[in-house]
Amino acid sequence: MEDKWSRWGLDLHLRPGAGRGLRAGLEHALRDAVRSGRLPPGTRLPSSRTLAHDLGISRGTVTQALDQLVAEGYLESKSRSGIRVAPRPAAPPTETTQPSPVTLPPVRGIDLRSGFPDLAAFPRREWLAATRHILQTAPNTALGYPDRTGTIELRQALAEYLGRVRGVITTPAHIVICAGYAHALRLVCQVLHHHIACAGMFAFEDPTEPDYPRLVEQMGHRARRIAVDRDGLIVEALTNETAVVVTPAHQYPLGVTLSSARRVELVSWARRADGFIVEDDYDGEFRYDRQPVGALQGMAPDRVIYVGTTSKTIAPGLRLAWLVLPSSLMIPLREATRWDESYVNVIDQLVLARLIQTGELDRHVRRCRTRYRRRRDLLGKAVTRQLPHGRLFGIAAGLHAVLRLPADADLEVPLLGYLAERGILVEGISSFYHRPEESPLALVIGYATPADHAYSSALSALINALRERMPGDNAAGCGRWES
Amino acid sequence: MEDKWSRWGLDLHLRPGAGRGLRAGLEHALRDAVRSGRLPPGTRLPSSRTLAHDLGISRGTVTQALDQLVAEGYLESKSRSGIRVAPRPAAPPTETTQPSPVTLPPVRGIDLRSGFPDLAAFPRREWLAATRHILQTAPNTALGYPDRTGTIELRQALAEYLGRVRGVITTPAHIVICAGYAHALRLVCQVLHHHIACAGMFAFEDPTEPDYPRLVEQMGHRARRIAVDRDGLIVEALTNETAVVVTPAHQYPLGVTLSSARRVELVSWARRADGFIVEDDYDGEFRYDRQPVGALQGMAPDRVIYVGTTSKTIAPGLRLAWLVLPSSLMIPLREATRWDESYVNVIDQLVLARLIQTGELDRHVRRCRTRYRRRRDLLGKAVTRQLPHGRLFGIAAGLHAVLRLPADADLEVPLLGYLAERGILVEGISSFYHRPEESPLALVIGYATPADHAYSSALSALINALRERMPGDNAAGCGRWES
Numbered sequence: 033m034e035d036k037w038s039r040w041g042l043d044l045h046l047r048p049g050a051g052r053g054l055r056a057g058l059e060h061a062l063r064d065a066v067r068s069g070r071l072p073p074g075t076r077l078p079s080s081r082t083l084a085h086d087l088g089i090s091r092g093t094v095t096q097a098l099d100q101l102v103a104e105g106y107l108e109s110k111s112r113s114g115i116r117v118a119p120r121p122a123a124p125p126t127e128t129t130q131p132s133p134v135t136l137p138p139v140r141g142i143d144l145r146s147g148f149p150d151l152a153a154f155p156r157r158e159w160l161a162a163t164r165h166i167l168q169t170a171p172n173t174a175l176g177y178p179d180r181t182g183t184i185e186l187r188q189a190l191a192e193y194l195g196r197v198r199g200v201i202t203t204p205a206h207i208v209i210c211a212g213y214a215h216a217l218r219l220v221c222q223v224l225h226h227h228i229a230c231a232g233m234f235a236f237e238d239p240t241e242p243d244y245p246r247l248v249e250q251m252g253h254r255a256r257r258i259a260v261d262r263d264g265l266i267v268e269a270l271t272n273e274t275a276v277v278v279t280p281a282h283q284y285p286l287g288v289t290l291s292s293a294r295r296v297e298l299v300s301w302a303r304r305a306d307g308f309i310v311e312d313d314y315d316g317e318f319r320y321d322r323q324p325v326g327a328l329q330g331m332a333p334d335r336v337i338y339v340g341t342t343s344k345t346i347a348p349g350l351r352l353a354w355l356v357l358p359s360s361l362m363i364p365l366r367e368a369t370r371w372d373e374s375y376v377n378v379i380d381q382l383v384l385a386r387l388i389q390t391g392e393l394d395r396h397v398r399r400c401r402t403r404y405r406r407r408r409d410l411l412g413k414a415v416t417r418q419l420p421h422g423r424l425f426g427i428a429a430g431l432h433a434v435l436r437l438p439a440d441a442d443l444e445v446p447l448l449g450y451l452a453e454r455g456i457l458v459e460g461i462s463s464f465y466h467r468p469e470e471s472p473l474a475l476v477i478g479y480a481t482p483a484d485h486a487y488s489s490a491l492s493a494l495i496n497a498l499r500e501r502m503p504g505d506n507a508a509g510c511g512r513w514e515s
Numbered sequence: 516m517e518d519k520w521s522r523w524g525l526d527l528h529l530r531p532g533a534g535r536g537l538r539a540g541l542e543h544a545l546r547d548a549v550r551s552g553r554l555p556p557g558t559r560l561p562s563s564r565t566l567a568h569d570l571g572i573s574r575g576t577v578t579q580a581l582d583q584l585v586a587e588g589y590l591e592s593k594s595r596s597g598i599r600v601a602p603r604p605a606a607p608p609t610e611t612t613q614p615s616p617v618t619l620p621p622v623r624g625i626d627l628r629s630g631f632p633d634l635a636a637f638p639r640r641e642w643l644a645a646t647r648h649i650l651q652t653a654p655n656t657a658l659g660y661p662d663r664t665g666t667i668e669l670r671q672a673l674a675e676y677l678g679r680v681r682g683v684i685t686t687p688a689h690i691v692i693c694a695g696y697a698h699a700l701r702l703v704c705q706v707l708h709h710h711i712a713c714a715g716m717f718a719f720e721d722p723t724e725p726d727y728p729r730l731v732e733q734m735g736h737r738a739r740r741i742a743v744d745r746d747g748l749i750v751e752a753l754t755n756e757t758a759v760v761v762t763p764a765h766q767y768p769l770g771v772t773l774s775s776a777r778r779v780e781l782v783s784w785a786r787r788a789d790g791f792i793v794e795d796d797y798d799g800e801f802r803y804d805r806q807p808v809g810a811l812q813g814m815a816p817d818r819v820i821y822v823g824t825t826s827k828t829i830a831p832g833l834r835l836a837w838l839v840l841p842s843s844l845m846i847p848l849r850e851a852t853r854w855d856e857s858y859v860n861v862i863d864q865l866v867l868a869r870l871i872q873t874g875e876l877d878r879h880v881r882r883c884r885t886r887y888r889r890r891r892d893l894l895g896k897a898v899t900r901q902l903p904h905g906r907l908f909g910i911a912a913g914l915h916a917v918l919r920l921p922a923d924a925d926l927e928v929p930l931l932g933y934l935a936e937r938g939i940l941v942e943g944i945s946s947f948y949h950r951p952e953e954s955p956l957a958l959v960i961g962y963a964t965p966a967d968h969a970y971s972s973a974l975s976a977l978i979n980a981l982r983e984r985m986p987g988d989n990a991a992g993c994g995r996w997e998s
Contacts, residue, residue, distance in 0.1 A: 063682065063809075063813070067684075067813075096805070099805065100805065100806060100808075100809075102775050103772070103775060103805075103808045104682065104775065104778070104808055104809040104813070104814070105775040105776075105778030105779050105782075105811070105814055106775075106814070107775075108775055108776065108779075118775065118779050119779060119783075148659060151655035151656065151658045151659060152655045154655065154658050156650040156651070159650060159862075160646060160647055160650045163643060163646050164643055167639045167642060167643045168639075172634035172635045172637065172966070173634065174832065175634045175637050175830040175831070175832040175833075176631060176634060176830070176831055176832055177831045177832070178832060178834075199546070199587065201550075211694050211858035211859065212856050212857070212858060213856070214854070214855045214856040214858075215856075215858055243854045244854070246853070246854045247854035247855070250853075250854060289586070292585055292586060292587065292588040292589075292590075292591060292601065293588075293591065295587070295588035296588050296591075296601050296602060300602075322579070322582065322583065322586075323583060325583075325586045325587055326546075326583075326587040328588075330546070330550075330587070331587075331588055331589070347658040347659070348658070348659050348660045348856075349657065349658040349659055349660070349661060349860065349861035349862065350658075350860050350861070350862070351661075351856070351857060351858060351859060351860050351861075352860070370729070370733075371697070371726045371727070371729045371730035371733055372697045372701075372730070373695045373696070373697040373698075373831075373834070374695070374834060375694035375695060375697075375698055375834060375858055376694065376834060376860075377832065377833050377834050377835070377859075377860060377863050378832035378833070378834070379642075379832065379833070379863075380860050380862075380863065483655070
């Protein structure tokens with residue numbers, strides 16, 4: 033039978049079965065023959081009667097298959113001349129280009145990069161229980177298009193949570209649920225574009241995560257950097273920017289907390305310059321020496337755009353974040369999102385609302401805080417005892433610390449290479465600086481990522497490698513950071 | 516005790532308990548007093564010893580509370596002059612503006628608007644089971660930042676599914692997971708902007724969902740409309756557009772299928788004009804008279820940007836969609852999303868991949884297809900028997916049909932008002948046209964939305980209201996659609 037098929041240029045991948053399977057097999061073979069050029073454009077097909085007889089299948093099956101291919105544009109049916117292969121205007125280029133992957137594959141070895149919580153602590157049981165509750169109780173109407181700003185349930189839960197835990201002063205109507213921090217930042221760019229009716233200037237801290245100024249530039253605004261010292265952003269360097277993006281609770285990556293004097297200065301700047309403060313409160317829940325410092329937003333709800341996320345408290349994979357906007361930006365928000373839809377799954381929004389309402393999120397954060405504090409203490413002890421010439425910064429809060437090393441910045445590349453050879457992945461601080469060449473030699477150590485059982489050995493591996501590479505007698509002091 | 520507190524301007528909302536509760540109460544009261552102005556800037560606070568004695572609480576508690584407020588910037592501590600209320604540069608405007616809601620509240624009554632599947636059919640049990648499976652089996656590393664184009668598991672599952680069900684020819688590397696159709700369309704705008712290095716011209720069908728041309732214009736491109744006849748888009752009206760957005764399987768909202776000749780013409784146009792076809796395959800799984808017409812993408816994977824979504828097959832609330840891109844657009848995609856993160860929850864991606872792999876999605880679609888076909892048949896019978904002068908279009912596929920009525924378009928507004936008074940929500944077709952005043956009189960009837968048990972009565976209510984309002988003897992024929 034395959035001979036007969038191949039006579040018509042048909043390469044039957046699927047062994048024909050019966051009924052629908054046979055028809056599908058014929059369609060597949062026909063489509064393939066047309067696409068591959070084995071049946072060139074203009075080829076006249078035999079009548080369905082002939083084809084059915086020749087292939088030994090029913091005429092109805094053949095007719096159905098041909099009708100389908102006509103409807104799809106592979107064949108054309110003209111009343112008098114029967115069925116032909118439709119013209120193919122130009123041969124489609126073969127799709128052989130294998131695009132290279134867009135992001136890097138996951139790393140094997142000891143991962144001490146910053147920006148990740150302990151993924152082993154993900155509250156799987158609680159997330160599943162809340163999902164079950166939502167799927168058993170949510171009305172059908174909840175599964176339609178959600179409000180563009182997010183479900184009212186999650187915005188209500190967040191207004192209460194952020195007020196209680198972070199001192200944020202807001203209402204559910206001022207909250208917008210976003211699909212992660214990058215989405216939130218894009219939305220801020222759009223909202224401010226509508227607010228000032230032109231492109232603006234964004235100030236970022238220096239050092240900072242370099243992707244964010246670039247994202248803002250891609251959105252059509254300009255971006256500049258403002259230096260950070262041990263009190264946080266040097267506010268007096270601001271002029272008449274549209275917005276300044278800051279990490280007041282735990283500067284990323286330096287780890288300093290924005291001082292109270294600078295907080296007042298910053299709000300003062302915003303009022304004077306008619307600018308906005310974008311408060312990136314990425315790890316504000318984690319403070320170890322006392323209860324968390326309240327959000328800057330609480331001091332000036334009219335001037336601060338607050339951004340929070342579950343990426344550090346639960347997991348980045350959830351892609352959940354929120355904006356808290358001043359009242360004056362609600363109309364620009366509506367303009368910016370007028371033709372949009374919500375970007376966040378309703379079920380996930382309701383699940384997070386439930387975890388907040390039932391206190392599960394608080395319990396989870398508390399468990400993580402205890403765990404991270406223990407890890408931070410181990411890191412502190414190890415450095416004090418085994419790297420007497422290194423100094424740790426930013427250990428009061430968050431999921432990472434900065435280890436300043438007694439040498440010059442041009443050692444960073446060989447040092448990171450040396451560590452990588454030993455399977456230790458850690459970032460140098462220079463890539464966070466606008467001028468990497470002026471950066472000090474320091475490592476940004478994310479201590480939350482390794483699994484609990486692997487943390488001690490990860491820490492030992494890092495410290496031992498640094499001791500080998502950075503003997504104490506080479507110590508050159510900590511340079512300008514000492515001042 | 517409240518007397519003593521109020522002496523310091525403190526209005527104690529929280530009754531002080533013991534330990535941490537007491538400290539939190541004092542902090543709350545102090546913050547409130549500073550914010551409200553009861554403790555004006557510059558006010559010197561008594562020493563912690565005095566305050567502790569006066570309030571009858573331990574000095575340690577007072578010190579902790581004051582430290583916290585200093586850290587938050589409400590108070591300032593200067594070595595010699597003790598603790599003062601920090602300067603408040605300008606009184607923050609009171610946040611009393613209650614922003615009006617961004618979207619309309621859900622409708623009560625009989626909802627026959629198009630664009631929704633039957634939400635009562637949401638596969639709650641299957642979604643929960645897949646979530647359980649994923650939460651029990653996914654490795655911790657899966658919960659980190661996903662690839663910007665989506666998880667490989669979902670892209671693999673979709674490449675197989677789309678090939679099998681829709682005739683799409685692609686690889687997982689050409690698929691991008693998006694947070695709904697609007698996100699996908701924004702991404703297309705960005706990708707094509709990078710590809711042609713300037714703003715472009717997008718053609719849309721007329722009629723079409725009007726938000727999408729507006730979104731494209733907001734993204735900096737221009738947009739025009741091209742008329743649709745009973746064979747679909749009138750391809751010869753295209754010139755040198757950057758892209759044309761089409762709904763080949765079931766034109767939205769007219770419901771016609773793009774004919775095979777037009778498919779060939781359209782691909783030919785794209786090759787000649789170096790343009791792209793954006794195939795919005797929003798309801799391609801639902802075809803009632805035969806198996807679904809394969810996607811246009813299968814004819815020209817190098818020229819078609821394919822967009823699919825779960826909004827019609829499962830529920831819009833999931834906010835899940837996907838792009839299938841030609842190879843030539845993979846580098847522009849990488850440029851456009853270089854500073855971005857994925858916008859879609861990893862768990863949801865893995866759940867959908869699982870539903871595809873286990874065949875649950877196929878079973879669900881099959882169940883829905885049977886259900887919708889029954890509803891479509893009921894609609895068809897009702898119109899034939901009870902509205903002999905009305906005519907139904909677009910009933911071969913999808914979740915909606917167009918009912919052409921024998922009267923002029925200027926009757927649309929009073930007719931919709933008449934229906935709304937009877938609690939029947941349905942759309943007129945005019946709002947989908949670029950020039951609403953030239954539109955025919957027709958209703959776009961979404962027949963998937965009402966619950967199964969409510970469908971017959973919803974249909975009767977609609978038909979009866981139309982019979983009252985549109986007596987047969989007023990019939991004016993169906994005008995230009997007859998031609």
